Amino acid sequence: DTAVSQTPKYLVTQMGNDKSIKCEQNLGHDTMYWYKQDSKKFLKIMFSYNNKELIINETVPNRFSPKSPDKAHLNLHINSLELGDSAVYFCASSPGVGSKNIQYFGAGTRLSVL
Amino acid sequence: AQTVTQSQPEMSVQEAETVTLSCTYDTSESDYYLFWYKQPPSRQMILVIRQEAYKQQNATENRFSVNFQKAAKSFSLKISDSQLGDAAMYFCAYRSSKYNFNKFYFGSGTKLNVKP
Numbered sequence: 001d002t003a004v005s006q007t008p009k010y011l012v013t014q015m016g017n018d019k020s021i022k023c024e025q026n027l028g029h030d031t032m033y034w035y036k037q038d039s040k041k042f043l044k045i046m047f048s049y050n051n052k053e054l055i056i057n058e059t060v061p062n063r064f065s066p067k068s069p070d071k072a073h074l075n076l077h078i079n080s081l082e083l084g085d086s087a088v089y090f091c092a093s094s095p096g097v098g099s100k101n102i103q104y105f106g107a108g109t110r111l112s113v114l
Numbered sequence: 115a116q117t118v119t120q121s122q123p124e125m126s127v128q129e130a131e132t133v134t135l136s137c138t139y140d141t142s143e144s145d146y147y148l149f150w151y152k153q154p155p156s157r158q159m160i161l162v163i164r165q166e167a168y169k170q171q172n173a174t175e176n177r178f179s180v181n182f183q184k185a186a187k188s189f190s191l192k193i194s195d196s197q198l199g200d201a202a203m204y205f206c207a208y209r210s211s212k213y214n215f216n217k218f219y220f221g222s223g224t225k226l227n228v229k230p
Contacts, residue, residue, distance in 0.1 A: 031216050041153075041203055043220040056217055088157060096216060101209065102149070103218055105159035 003027050006091045006106035013081055014114055020077045021109045023091030030096040031055075032074035033103065034066060037088040049074055050096055078111075086113045116141045118208050120221035127196045128229050134181075135191045135224045137206030145211040148182065148189045153223070154202040162204070165189065167211075193226075201228040 006023040013019055025032060033056075034046040048056035049068040063079045078085060091106040117140045127133035139148070150162040165173045165182050172180050177197075181190045193200055206221040 033216075033218075041223045041225075043205060043223075045217065048216055050216065056214075090159065092159075094216065101147075101215060102161055102164065103159075103207075104161075105151075108157040110157075 004091055004093055004104050004106040006089075006109055008109060009107060010110050010112075012112045012114065015081055015083060017081050018077070018079045019081060019111070020075055021089055021091075021111075022073070022075045023106060024073050025091075025093040025104070026072065027093055027095075027104060029093040029104070030071055031094045031101075032068065032071070033090075033092040033094075034074065034076050035090040035092065037090060037108070039087070043090070047074075047076075081111075081113045083113050086111055116143075116208050116210070116219045118206050118219050118221040120204075120206055120224050122224045123222070124225040124227070126227040126229060127193070129196055129198060131196055132192060132194045133196055133226065135193075135204050135206075135226065137189045137191070137221055139187050139189065139206070139208045139219075141187070141208065141210075143210055143212070147209045147211060148180075149207040149209070149218075150178070150180070150189075150191045151205045151207060151220075152200075152202045153205065154199075159205070163191065196228050198228050198230060201226055 004025045031050045033048045047066040052068045068074045088108045092103045094103045146167045148165045152160045163175045177194045203223045208219045
C-alpha cells in the first residue's frame with residue numbers, strides 16, 4: 001500500500017546506455033514530479049505533470065524525457081547516460097491545488113553511471 | 115525567482131535537548147506555504163510540518179514546532195526532546211499559493227546529528 005513507489009531502487013549502468021525509472025502513485029493525485037538530488041543533497045526539480053500534461057520543464061538536457069501514460073504514472077527515460085547523471089532521482093506527487101497541495105515522495109532511485 | 119536558504123549545513127544536538135534549524139526565503143508574494151521535510155538515511159522524504167503564510171500562529175506537530183517570522187522571511191524549525199531517530203537531513207521548502215503553485219523550492223538542507 002505504498003503511496004508513491006518508484007522502481008528500481010538502485011540502478012548501475014555504463015556510460016552511453018539508455019535507462020528508465022518508473023513511478024506510480026495510488027493517492028489519486030493530479031500532479032507528479034521528478035527531482036534530482038546530487039551528491040551534495042541539493043534537491044532540484046526537473047519536470048512536473050498535471051493530469052498527463054507537462055507543466056514544469058526546468059533546464060534539463062533533452063536526453064531526459066518524461067512520459068506520463070496516465071495521471072497515476074510518470075516515468076523518466078534517460079538516453080546516452082553520462083557520468084554526471086549519477087544521482088538520486090525522486091518521484092513525488094501532490095493533489096495540485098489548495099492548501100493540501102503537499103508533496104509526497106517516493107523512496108528514490110540511486111543511479112550510478114560507470 | 116523564489117529562493118530558500120538554509121545557512122547551517124550541519125548541526126549536532128544531544129539526545130533529549132532542543133535544537134533549532136534555520137531557514138530564510140526570498141519572495142515578493144504575500145500568500146504562500148512553507149514546509150519542513152525530513153530525509154533519514156533511508157532516503158525517504160517525509161513531511162514534518164507546514165505553515166500557511168496567512169496564519170500568524172506558529173504550526174506545531176508534537177515535538178516539532180516552527181518560528182515563522184513573515185516580515186523577516188524566516189521559518190525556523192525547533193525540535194524539542196531530540197531523539198536518535200531525529201537524525202536526518204532536514205529540508206526547508208516554499209510553495210506559492212497562487213502563481214506556479216505546483217513548483218516547490220527547496221533549500222540545500224541541514225544535516226542533523228543526534229548524540230546519545
